[in-house]
Amino acid sequence: MGKRTVIPFGPQHPVLPEPIHLDLAIEDERVVEAIPSLGFVHRGLELLVEKMDFQEMVFVAERICGICSFMHGLGCSLGIEEIMGIEVPERARYLRTIWSELSRIHSHLLWLGLAADAAGFESLFTHSWRVREKILDIAEETTGGRVIFGACKVGGTRRDIDGETLVRVLGRMKDIEADYRSIAAVFRDDYSMRHRFSGVGVMSREEARELGAVGPTARGSGIARDTRELGYAAYGGLDFEPVIEDAGDCYARCMVRVREVHQSFDLIRQAAAKIPGGPVEVKVKGFPEGEYFSRLEQPRGEVIYYIRGNGTKFLDRFRVRTPTFANIGPMVKMLAGCELADVPVIVLSIDPCISCAER
Amino acid sequence: MPLLPIVKMTKTVMKSLLGGSACKMYPARKPTFFGGTRGPVEIDPSKCVLCGLCAKKCPAGAIAVDREGKTWEIDRLKCIVCSLCADICPKKCLVLRNDYTPPVTGETKDVFRIEPVSKEGHQDQGKSKG
Numbered sequence: 001m002g003k004r005t006v007i008p009f010g011p012q013h014p015v016l017p018e019p020i021h022l023d024l025a026i027e028d029e030r031v032v033e034a035i036p037s038l039g040f041v042h043r044g045l046e047l048l049v050e051k052m053d054f055q056e057m058v059f060v061a062e063r064i065c066g067i068c069s070f071m072h073g074l075g076c077s078l079g080i081e082e083i084m085g086i087e088v089p090e091r092a093r094y095l096r097t098i099w100s101e102l103s104r105i106h107s108h109l110l111w112l113g114l115a116a117d118a119a120g121f122e123s124l125f126t127h128s129w130r131v132r133e134k135i136l137d138i139a140e141e142t143t144g145g146r147v148i149f150g151a152c153k154v155g156g157t158r159r160d161i162d163g164e165t166l167v168r169v170l171g172r173m174k175d176i177e178a179d180y181r182s183i184a185a186v187f188r189d190d191y192s193m194r195h196r197f198s199g200v201g202v203m204s205r206e207e208a209r210e211l212g213a214v215g216p217t218a219r220g221s222g223i224a225r226d227t228r229e230l231g232y233a234a235y236g237g238l239d240f241e242p243v244i245e246d247a248g249d250c251y252a253r254c255m256v257r258v259r260e261v262h263q264s265f266d267l268i269r270q271a272a273a274k275i276p277g278g279p280v281e282v283k284v285k286g287f288p289e290g291e292y293f294s295r296l297e298q299p300r301g302e303v304i305y306y307i308r309g310n311g312t313k314f315l316d317r318f319r320v321r322t323p324t325f326a327n328i329g330p331m332v333k334m335l336a337g338c339e340l341a342d343v344p345v346i347v348l349s350i351d352p353c354i355s356c357a358e359r
Numbered sequence: 360m361p362l363l364p365i366v367k368m369t370k371t372v373m374k375s376l377l378g379g380s381a382c383k384m385y386p387a388r389k390p391t392f393f394g395g396t397r398g399p400v401e402i403d404p405s406k407c408v409l410c411g412l413c414a415k416k417c418p419a420g421a422i423a424v425d426r427e428g429k430t431w432e433i434d435r436l437k438c439i440v441c442s443l444c445a446d447i448c449p450k451k452c453l454v455l456r457n458d459y460t461p462p463v464t465g466e467t468k469d470v471f472r473i474e475p476v477s478k479e480g481h482q483d484q485g486k487s488k489g
């Protein structure tokens with residue numbers, strides 16, 4: 001047994017996409033313990049509710065994350081709508097579902113690119129992002145924004161997708177999916193990805209449950225938990241099952257995401273087939289009074305919004321528990337006992353979004 | 360190593376070798392924007408009545424309306440291109456241009472002098488970089 005050394009890792013490190021600091025206690029090449037510290041990009045967005053109209057807060061919430069931004073706006077809107085008893089039109093619910101799934105596809109494709117990059121497979125990385133770009137084009141065409149859609153608001157959506165655009169987009173999506181299929185096959189079958197990710201950062205089902213893992217991190221360990229099953233937006237009317245893998249290693253988490261992209265394509269098709277006509281928003285009158293926890297499934301897992309209104313236009317409290325925050329515990333567990341060289345891959349495998357976690 | 364996986368990636372590689380570029384070839388080719396793309400806010404100074412609603416509602420605090428000085432000012436770097444101001448302006452004098460905000464290296468405040476159209480139809484409006 002070697003002497004114990006502590007290696008500081010991050011917040012700025014060539015392999016880290018986001019600023020998290022880890023103190024890695026190592027013996028020889030093996031990590032004995034990892035102690036995370038956060039707080040490098042804290043922005044204090046939650047406190048903004050004190051001086052920002054609750055309807056404008058949706059725009060701020062959208063900017064909590066630069067990837068799954070639509071779902072942040074949605075979480076905020078859902079909470080406020082629930083408190084105020086607003087019945088969102090059916091069409092808006094379907095639109096929200098379509099845009100949520102678009103976000104999920106582009107978020108997962110971004111991650112898949114980063115994963116390929118972490119494995120040193122650069123051409124796969126660029127191909128993942130090439131496909132992602134086409135999804136971003138669809139987002140821009142339907143909402144006006146590439147990543148920050150700005151399409152959600154309290155009481156419905158700010159934009160509608162007309163029938164012609166929807167048909168055109170669905171047609172394009174068919175080609176994109178075929179394109180994606182050839183890339184997914186590489187992730188599934190290629191030796192390099194499997195070699196780098198298999199058996200690394202294993203977390204058992206029990207551990208994942210105990211540590212409160214969420215999203216693909218939990219589903220990669222065989223826990224069939226997906227907040228979309230609660231049926232918010234239009235998910236109640238769509239047919240899907242949580243994607244799970246049993247191995248609990250980085251490769252399993254990668255496979256969950258690979259398969260979830262297919263699932264999202266399918267959900268968009270289902271939603272587009274079922275979307276009813278009608279208005280996309282209702283007028284919002286009065287101010288929220290009361291509290292609510294809204295929960296929804298983001299690409300990284302379950303996000304929880306706690307919102308408390310006091311009957312004025314400013315909210316009392318606004319609290320966001322992002323999926324990355326929930327997944328830091330499981331990540332620390334995976335890191336204990338791993339090889340030093342595997343640390344970047346394991347950190348990446350939970351799809352960390354540290355700036356979300358710090359809001 | 361089994362042969363099949365190599366073939367998998369080869370297909371994609373061949374496609375990119377033989378197919379055209381995946382890039383949009385900017386700036387050699389002019390970019391096209393979608394109809395709904397949100398870009399920088401533009402104002403029609405002849406319609407604005409300096410009511411200040413846009414400044415009050417802007418989530419980023421990017422707009423400053425000076426009633427006395429008769430100016431309407433926007434901080435381009437603060438603006439998050441949400442289009443809330445354009446939605447709520449009672450005079451509908453704000454629009455979001457249909458392209459991306461150009462990159463900047465310095466001062467990003469655009470000040471517009473708001474002056475109603477005079478009788479002769481001559482309009483004295485000036486945009487000055489502040």
Ligand code: SF4
Binds near residue numbers: 406409414450451453
């Ligand atoms: S731009 Fe519109 S909202 Fe803003 S001050 Fe002028 S009239 Fe009012």
Ligand code: SF4
Binds near residue numbers: 419420437439440
């Ligand atoms: S687009 Fe949004 S951020 Fe920009 S000036 Fe208008 S309200 Fe403010």
